[in-house]
Amino acid sequence: MPADRLTRPDGPRPGTGIVHLGLGAFYRAFGCVYVTDAMQASGGDWGIVGVSLRSPDTRDALKPQDWAYMSVTLAPDGPQTRVIDVLNDVLVAPEDPEAVLSAMADPGVKIVSLTVTEKGYCHNPATGALNFDHADIQHDLTHDLPRSAPGFLVRALQRRHEAGLPPFTVLTCDNLPHNGALVRGVVLDLARRIDPALADWIAAEGRFPATMVDRITPATTDDDIAQVERLTGRHDTAPVMHEPFRQWAVQDDFVDGARPDLVAAGAQMVDDVTAFEDMKLRMLNGTHSALAYLGYLAGHETISDTVADPVFAAYVRQCWEEIMPAVAAPPGISLPDYADALFDRYANPAIRHRTWQIAMDGSQKLPQRLLGTLRENIAAGRESPALCLAVAGWMRYVAGTDETGGTIDVRDPLADLLRDTATDAAPGTVTALLSLEQIFPADLAAHLAAPVTEAASLLWSKSARAAAAEVTS
Numbered sequence: 001m002p003a004d005r006l007t008r009p010d011g012p013r014p015g016t017g018i019v020h021l022g023l024g025a026f027y028r029a030f031g032c033v034y035v036t037d038a039m040q041a042s043g044g045d046w047g048i049v050g051v052s053l054r055s056p057d058t059r060d061a062l063k064p065q066d067w068a069y070m071s072v073t074l075a076p077d078g079p080q081t082r083v084i085d086v087l088n089d090v091l092v093a094p095e096d097p098e099a100v101l102s103a104m105a106d107p108g109v110k111i112v113s114l115t116v117t118e119k120g121y122c123h124n125p126a127t128g129a130l131n132f133d134h135a136d137i138q139h140d141l142t143h144d145l146p147r148s149a150p151g152f153l154v155r156a157l158q159r160r161h162e163a164g165l166p167p168f169t170v171l172t173c174d175n176l177p178h179n180g181a182l183v184r185g186v187v188l189d190l191a192r193r194i195d196p197a198l199a200d201w202i203a204a205e206g207r208f209p210a211t212m213v214d215r216i217t218p219a220t221t222d223d224d225i226a227q228v229e230r231l232t233g234r235h236d237t238a239p240v241m242h243e244p245f246r247q248w249a250v251q252d253d254f255v256d257g258a259r260p261d262l263v264a265a266g267a268q269m270v271d272d273v274t275a276f277e278d279m280k281l282r283m284l285n286g287t288h289s290a291l292a293y294l295g296y297l298a299g300h301e302t303i304s305d306t307v308a309d310p311v312f313a314a315y316v317r318q319c320w321e322e323i324m325p326a327v328a329a330p331p332g333i334s335l336p337d338y339a340d341a342l343f344d345r346y347a348n349p350a351i352r353h354r355t356w357q358i359a360m361d362g363s364q365k366l367p368q369r370l371l372g373t374l375r376e377n378i379a380a381g382r383e384s385p386a387l388c389l390a391v392a393g394w395m396r397y398v399a400g401t402d403e404t405g406g407t408i409d410v411r412d413p414l415a416d417l418l419r420d421t422a423t424d425a426a427p428g429t430v431t432a433l434l435s436l437e438q439i440f441p442a443d444l445a446a447h448l449a450a451p452v453t454e455a456a457s458l459l460w461s462k463s464a465r466a467a468a469a470e471v472t473s
């Protein structure tokens with residue numbers, strides 16, 4: 001007998017206080033859970049309207065469940081499930097951009113949060129400035145109904161300004177350094193071209209707190225859906241599968257102080273997020289990407305499979321040795337303990353986080369994950385053989401051919417350019433890719449040329465696994 005479809009539990013429905021752009025698995029496993037906990041502790045009208053900027057899949061899956069879904073905590077000793085019913089609606093921007101703008105301009109909405117991934121900010125990854133050549137930005141400059149995330153933010157703020165309403169707080173939850181300043185910068189860049197007076201108002205009244213978000217949440221698979229059905233006896237087409245760990249450090253700077261009681265939900269409200277952000281982007285995301293490229297090339301499907309291989313277990317520890325001198329620990333945190341905890345999180349066999357998934361969009365990820373650390377190590381005269389191998393691993397990966405001659409399905413906004421730029425040989429590929437200034441600023445590229453070529457030669461002539469063993473002393 002087929003299992004009953006999950007339905008929304010009976011109970012009061014809070015008013016909508018948040019519109020979230022980019023409703024993927026991560027935000028449903030993270031922000032939606034924090035906001036649910038905050039309302040359970042302290043109340044408030046913080047129901048969420050989710051917005052998908054591209055595909056209708058999440059809306060189509062959640063609608064028959066009245067927007068409820070299961071959050072599944074994958075602890076090493078077994079899963080725990082919980083129904084999350086904080087969503088009040090899900091909109092699909094390309095189908096109805098007007099509905100998205102009216103939701104964002106609603107006076108009850110105090111926060112617009114975002115998980116639109118690195119590329120969703122339409123910025124130049126090396127400089128952080130808005131890329132006015134981006135097709136969606138070109139469109140949004142001349143149309144009232146936008147396509148891009150910066151476009152929706154600017155046009156909705158414009159409506160609020162015209163209606164005499166306060167702006168909403170823009171709460172970015174993407175893995176970008178100084179993410180609050182970055183989103184503020186792209187919004188102001190776009191607003192200034194549309195209407196300088198609007199830009200002045202946003203600059204004066206708008207709030208763009210920086211955040212550090214952390215919870216490992218692989219994409220949900222059909223196997224996961226079947227597992228949830230076995231566990232609960234309910235059919236949920238869109239559960240989210242995540243690790244037990246979660247951490248949210250948020251700069252406490254909201255318009256009129258209006259926000260859910262995130263402290264009650266366990267978030268850390270701080271004046272300055274920088275130290276949390278640097279630690280997480282460099283130690284977690286930096287090694288995630290390193291393991292993704294090299295692990296994929298070595299034939300490992302997931303991060304837990306990769307670190308179960310003793311060569312890569314030693315390699316990731318070597319990466320942390322190279323990263324830690326370039327990280328200032330946030331108050332109360334020991335970096336070696338943080339690294340140990342990361343290792344345990346990566347090793348959790350219940351988390352099937354594919355190396356291929358993390359390898360996506362490397363051109364947008366490399367600067368904040370690996371290149372900042374390398375820049376600081378170079379300035380301090382410290383060598384970084386394991387991190388240079390990670391950069392070489394990315395180069396080999398985006399060249400598009402794996403170690404057995406198979407084609408790699410490279411997903412990246414620059415995928416075509418990267419594949420065409422790479423050559424068959426290691427030194428040529430390194431020189432050509434290092435010359436892409438939207439990823440590698442010229443001064444850094446000059447310093448990286450020799451050590452990355454050395455790492456690439458090792459990688460091309462041996463294998464990812466042998467190269468990882470060789471840089472781990």
Ligand code: CS2
Binds near residue numbers: 216217284357358359
């Ligand atoms: C991962 C992140 O896919 C990726 O690039 O590195 O999604 C990572 O799992 C999260 O940032 C963990 O908080």
